Amino acid sequence: MKKSTNVTAQRNNRWALLGIKAMVGVVVLILIALLGDILITGLPHVSWHFLTSPSKDFGAGGGIANQLFNSIYILVLTLLISCPIALGAGIYLSEFARPNFLTSVIRTIIEVLSSLPSIVIGLFGYLILVIKFQFDFSIFSGAIAVMLVNLPLLTRNTEEALHAVPQTQREAGWALGLSKWRTISRIILPAAIPGLVTGVILSAGRIFGEAAALIYTAGQSAPLISYTNWNPFSPTSFLNPMRPAETLAVHIWKLNTDGITPDATQISSGASAVLIIVILIIILGSRWLGSYLYRKMGGTKS
Amino acid sequence: MKSRPWLAAVAIITGLSLLSGCGTKDKANSVTAVGSTALQPLVQKAGTDYQHVHPETNITVQGGGSGTGLGQVESGAVNIGNSDIFAQEKPGVTASKLKDHQVAVVGVVPVVNEKNGVKNLSEEQLQRIFTGKVKNWKEVGGHNVPIIVINRSQGSGTRKTFESKILHGQEAVKSQEQDSNGTVKKIVANTPGTISYLSLPYLSTDVQPVKINHVVANYHNITTNKWQLWSYEHMYTSKKPTEKTQKFIDYILSPATQQNLVRKAGYVSVHDMKVYATADGQIHQKQPKKGVK
Amino acid sequence: MNDVQRKLMQPSAATKQDRRGKIISLICIVFILILTVSLIGFIAVRGLATFFTNHVSLREFFFSSAWNPGQLGKNGQPQVGAAAMITASFAVTLLSAILATPFAVAVALYMTELAPKRGARLLQPVIELLVGIPSVVYGFIGLIVVVPAIRTLFGGTGFGVLAGSLVLFVMILPTITSLTIDSLKQVPDYYRSASLALGATRWQTIYKVILRAALPGILTAVVFGMARAFGEALAVQMVIGNAALMPTSLVTPTATLTSQLTSQMGDTIMGTLPNNALWSLALVLLLMSVIFNVLIKWIGKRGEMQK
Numbered sequence: 001m002k003k004s005t006n007v008t009a010q011r012n013n014r015w016a017l018l019g020i021k022a023m024v025g026v027v028v029l030i031l032i033a034l035l036g037d038i039l040i041t042g043l044p045h046v047s048w049h050f051l052t053s054p055s056k057d058f059g060a061g062g063g064i065a066n067q068l069f070n071s072i073y074i075l076v077l078t079l080l081i082s083c084p085i086a087l088g089a090g091i092y093l094s095e096f097a098r099p100n101f102l103t104s105v106i107r108t109i110i111e112v113l114s115s116l117p118s119i120v121i122g123l124f125g126y127l128i129l130v131i132k133f134q135f136d137f138s139i140f141s142g143a144i145a146v147m148l149v150n151l152p153l154l155t156r157n158t159e160e161a162l163h164a165v166p167q168t169q170r171e172a173g174w175a176l177g178l179s180k181w182r183t184i185s186r187i188i189l190p191a192a193i194p195g196l197v198t199g200v201i202l203s204a205g206r207i208f209g210e211a212a213a214l215i216y217t218a219g220q221s222a223p224l225i226s227y228t229n230w231n232p233f234s235p236t237s238f239l240n241p242m243r244p245a246e247t248l249a250v251h252i253w254k255l256n257t258d259g260i261t262p263d264a265t266q267i268s269s270g271a272s273a274v275l276i277i278v279i280l281i282i283i284l285g286s287r288w289l290g291s292y293l294y295r296k297m298g299g300t301k302s
Numbered sequence: 303m304k305s306r307p308w309l310a311a312v313a314i315i316t317g318l319s320l321l322s323g324c325g326t327k328d329k330a331n332s333v334t335a336v337g338s339t340a341l342q343p344l345v346q347k348a349g350t351d352y353q354h355v356h357p358e359t360n361i362t363v364q365g366g367g368s369g370t371g372l373g374q375v376e377s378g379a380v381n382i383g384n385s386d387i388f389a390q391e392k393p394g395v396t397a398s399k400l401k402d403h404q405v406a407v408v409g410v411v412p413v414v415n416e417k418n419g420v421k422n423l424s425e426e427q428l429q430r431i432f433t434g435k436v437k438n439w440k441e442v443g444g445h446n447v448p449i450i451v452i453n454r455s456q457g458s459g460t461r462k463t464f465e466s467k468i469l470h471g472q473e474a475v476k477s478q479e480q481d482s483n484g485t486v487k488k489i490v491a492n493t494p495g496t497i498s499y500l501s502l503p504y505l506s507t508d509v510q511p512v513k514i515n516h517v518v519a520n521y522h523n524i525t526t527n528k529w530q531l532w533s534y535e536h537m538y539t540s541k542k543p544t545e546k547t548q549k550f551i552d553y554i555l556s557p558a559t560q561q562n563l564v565r566k567a568g569y570v571s572v573h574d575m576k577v578y579a580t581a582d583g584q585i586h587q588k589q590p591k592k593g594v595k
Numbered sequence: 596m597n598d599v600q601r602k603l604m605q606p607s608a609a610t611k612q613d614r615r616g617k618i619i620s621l622i623c624i625v626f627i628l629i630l631t632v633s634l635i636g637f638i639a640v641r642g643l644a645t646f647f648t649n650h651v652s653l654r655e656f657f658f659s660s661a662w663n664p665g666q667l668g669k670n671g672q673p674q675v676g677a678a679a680m681i682t683a684s685f686a687v688t689l690l691s692a693i694l695a696t697p698f699a700v701a702v703a704l705y706m707t708e709l710a711p712k713r714g715a716r717l718l719q720p721v722i723e724l725l726v727g728i729p730s731v732v733y734g735f736i737g738l739i740v741v742v743p744a745i746r747t748l749f750g751g752t753g754f755g756v757l758a759g760s761l762v763l764f765v766m767i768l769p770t771i772t773s774l775t776i777d778s779l780k781q782v783p784d785y786y787r788s789a790s791l792a793l794g795a796t797r798w799q800t801i802y803k804v805i806l807r808a809a810l811p812g813i814l815t816a817v818v819f820g821m822a823r824a825f826g827e828a829l830a831v832q833m834v835i836g837n838a839a840l841m842p843t844s845l846v847t848p849t850a851t852l853t854s855q856l857t858s859q860m861g862d863t864i865m866g867t868l869p870n871n872a873l874w875s876l877a878l879v880l881l882l883m884s885v886i887f888n889v890l891i892k893w894i895g896k897r898g899e900m901q902k
Contacts, residue, residue, distance in 0.1 A: 009795075009796050009798075009799060010796060012796070012798055012799075013796035013797055013798040013799065016798035016801075016802070017709065017797060017798060019701075020701045020704055020705055020709065021705065021709070023697065023698050023701035023702070024701055024702050024705045024714075024718075026698065027698050027701070027702050027768065028718070030765060031721050031725065034725075034728075034736065034765065035721070035724070037736065037740075038728070038732065038736075057343040057344075057346050057347035057350070058343060058347055058566060058567050084623070085623045085626060085627065086623075087623070088619055088620040088622065088623025088624070089620065089623040089624040089626075089627050091616075091620040091623075092617075092620035092621055092623065092624045093624065095620075096617050096620060096621070104892070106624065106628065108885075108888050108889065108892065109628055109631050109632070110627060110628075110631065111818070111819075111822075111884075111888045112631065112635070112881070112884050112885050112888055113627070113630070113631040113634070114819065114822065115818070115819070115821075115822025115823075115825065115826060115884035115887065115888070116634065116826060116880070116881060116884065117825070117826025117827070117828055117853050117856075117877075117880055118826065118828075119826070119828040119829075119853060119856060119857050120638065120826070120856070120877045120880065120881070121634070123860060123877075124634055124637055124638070127637075127865075128637070131374075131379050136334070136362070137362065137364050148630060148634070151627055151630075152627070155627065160777050160781075163781065164777075164780065164781055178609075179609035179610065179612055179613045180613050180616070181609075181612045181613045181615070181616035181617070182609065182612065184616065185616070201723055202723055202726055202773065204727075205723055205724065205726045205727030206726050206727060208727050209726070209727040209728055209729040209730075210729070211729050211730065211731060211829060212730070212828050212829055212857070215365075216366065219362070219364050220339075220342070220364055220365045220366075221342070221346050221362065221363050221364055221365075223349070223350070223353075223360075223361070223362060223363075236360075244362050244364065249729040249731070252729055252731050252732065253729070253731040253829060254365075255484070256484055256485070256488070256731050256734075256735055256833075257339075257481075257482035257483075257484040257485050258339045258340070258342070258343075258365070258482050258483055258484045258504075259484050260343050260483075260503055260504060260567070260568075262506070264484070268735075272728075272729070272732045275727070275728075275729065275732075276724060276727070276728065279723075279724055279727035279728075280720065280724055283720050283723050283724060284720065287720070339861070365861070366861050367860070367861020367862045367863075368861070368862060369861060369862040369863045369864050369870075370860075370861050372864065373864040373865050377865075392864060393665075393864070393867060394864035394866065394867035395864060450752050455837070455858045455859050455862060456663070456665050456859065456862070456869075457665060457859065457862030457863060457869065458862055476838060476839070476840055477838055477848075478752075478754060478836040478837050478838045478848045479837045479838060479839075479850075479858065480837055480858070481837075481857070481858035481859070481861070481862070485832075485833060488735075488738055488833075489738065492738065492739060492742070492743065493742070493743075493746070493752060493753065495752075
């Protein structure tokens with residue numbers, strides 16, 4: 001009797017594990033097909049000229065130089081604004097907040113923000129930032145709008161990364177007589193760095209591919225800019241955060257919906273491929289950075 | 303101190319937001335145009351060209367739709383509101399507060415998937431298709447394929463043009479709606495049985511344009527109103543536009559821009575039109591020497 | 596009082612630091628809360644205008660499927676019935692979540708329990724990559740690949756709920772997967788050891804211990820996925836068909852709340868009924884995400900108690 005249940009259990013085990021693997025196989029196939037399709041149709045159009053020349057309104061042969069730069073600029077600006085805020089909020093939720101009704105309301109509100117469609121956030125940004133506060137269509141408006149999309153996700157990630165640090169580490173810190181804040185900043189944060197970095201990467205990828213929130217905030221045109229003008233107040237400077245800036249993802253959207261150039265499809269697939277490659281670089285780069293930081297901090301501090 | 307870089311980051315952000323808040327923007331030298339996505343590439347190209355000659359003027363062009371353009375220019379948030387339709391046609395806009403600049407004429411052409419086997423339709427057939435009375439292409443001389451109507455979204459200028467000239471007030475069949483030329487083109491190119499309509503500049507070889515009553519949609523036929531599906535592209539300003547705004551519009555209306563850029567972009571120059579239309583849809587002869595129609 | 600006493604009475608440097616830390620982090624969270632609340636308030640004011648300023652009845656909005664806010668209907672009232680869009684949004688969201696969840700959990704299990712090293716190294720970057728692909732690209736591929744496939748397999752035009760769900764399936768897969776992975780990782784290792792030591796097979800350990808323990812986290816992952824599906828606009832818009840009609844089957848063209856919102860927002864004038872009606876759709880989206888969140892919280896709590 002006992003043996004037979006054991007055998008059934010073993011058989012179930014085998015089938016279940018096989019089932020999981022089969023499902024993973026299906027997912028992997030979909031992913032390969034998807035990425036392969038984007039890269040194969042896109043890469044042939046990517047060239048040095050494509051990456052370094054500005055886009056054209058009419059006629060073939062436009063590039064994506066400005067859009068690529070704008071995407072990176074908005075990414076950096078957004079992360080610069082949202083990382084500290086999300087870090088602080090995550091610390092509060094994970095370390096200070098008591099598990100009571102208020103905290104759960106706060107969590108729910110943050111989750112609601114995260115589930116708001118980015119198009120709604122984009123329109124909100126348009127009416128409030130662009131029109132009300134007169135930031136106009138600009139990198140700055142775009143960065144704030146994307147920040148709204150990004151903050152809840154990043155906060156949640158931070159909280160979870162901090163939660164994942166074993167409680168014993170905190171207790172060890174307190175036992176050594178460290179204050180709560182010191183325990184957090186000296187023990188918990190370094191231990192949570194790989195998790196934090198993963199969160200930032202995930203959101204970086206999302207920011208880079210975000211279009212809906214940017215269409216009405218950062219704008220849909222990439223006016224002439226000069227890469228030699230380092231004065232961030234000059235309207236033609238590439239550093240000016242108040243200039244309108246079409247990002248790569250918005251450019252792809254634009255080409256697909258209203259592309260008027262004869263090679264719109266090619267540019268769009270080329271730009272998609274570039275976008276994926278950049279995201280891949282971000283992911284691999286920060287992964288390397290995360291493990292490097294982990295090794296360094298673990299090596300000297302413990 | 304572990305919290306130092308953290309505080310530094312906060313400081314940077316505060317500084318940055320202050321900086322951008324005070325970022326002095328030269329309102330007098332900048333011209334902002336918002337609105338119609340169909341007109342956007344043209345104005346944008348003109349803006350870029352203009353800036354080559356007048357580097358002191360900073361021209362910003364954005365899409366957002368005709369409704370956005372009209373609404374924004376009326377509220378004074380932007381200098382120019384690009385629109386595919388007359389301000390009078392848009393409920394909620396006080397047209398008398400705005401000044402109309404008709405900068406180009408755009409043709410609208412019905413397009414079908416190549417597999418439908420139709421290259422010409424009469425106006426009546428077109429009307430019956432879009433009101434849902436004809437359901438299969440074989441009824442209008444095509445293959446045995448069910449008809450799929452793709453309309454443009456409500457309020458779109460292109461749809462307004464199409465419906466006023468073809469449907470004459472009849473209600474279109476409830477159908478799929480798309481809000482942009484590019485998407486419409488993709489769907490029609492990839493889906494057998496589909497019919498829709500595009501702005502002429504967006505027409506390309508992957509969809510089949512349809513002749514109406516054997517008239518081809520081309521430059522000449524539009525100028526003479528032999529091809530009746532056309533409308534103006536408007537750039538609305540306030541009654542008293544700023545000096546730079548006026549100069550920019552003058553530049554777009556100049557014969558050089560009209561003959562080169564506007565024509566190259568697939569639009570029809572307003573100077574070449576032999577007829578003109580008023581906001582109520584009436585067509586009038588410009589010079590009463592050549593009788594068409 | 597001497598100096599020593601005073602020193603002892605005063606809060607120490609560490610206490611001050613503690614307080615400062617707490618205040619800074621509190622400011623951050625309050626900042627997020629203010630942003631969210633103002634966003635919600637803004638949408639609510641705009642969205643409610645349809646009912647208070649334009650006097651559209653709630654019953655018509657939720658139960659009529661005649662959507663044509665720019666024109667007057669036969670009864671002389673503007674047609675602002677959102678039932679079709681609401682139904683379609685729900686259908687697309689639920690279907691894609693039902694499709695994606697088993698796959699996402701399988702991938703997450705594979706990466707954390709079955710092949711943590713190999714699986715994680717290969718799959719993790721790919722999954723993160725998928726999050727970053729712009730929705731337009733998904734929509735475009737959906738239009739070129741999914742829609743024709745459905746047309747040949749099931750007939751109809753190919754546009755509709757099914758096409759939307761399939762595109763969303765791929766889009767929310769990485770979201771659900773990566774959050775599930777997080778919650779699986781949080782299951783303490785001694786749960787696994789204890790279960791295996793009791794002679795349970797791996798599947799029994801996974802099914803009876805790990806998944807149970809991670810259930811609230813997995814449910815949260817599903818909500819996040821559903822939220823993304825519910826709010827996704829640009830990709831769905833390209834494959835759903837955008838016809839404000841009640842979906843009669845999985846392959847008839849329809850429209851979701853978001854697709855309607857994106858495709859019409861630019862053509863309406865701020866403050867007019869058609870514009871307000873669109874904000875009402877946004878308000879519905881917002882309310883739905885609140886309801887989703889509360890619901891899942893509740894389920895999660897019950898799951899926790901049974902543990």
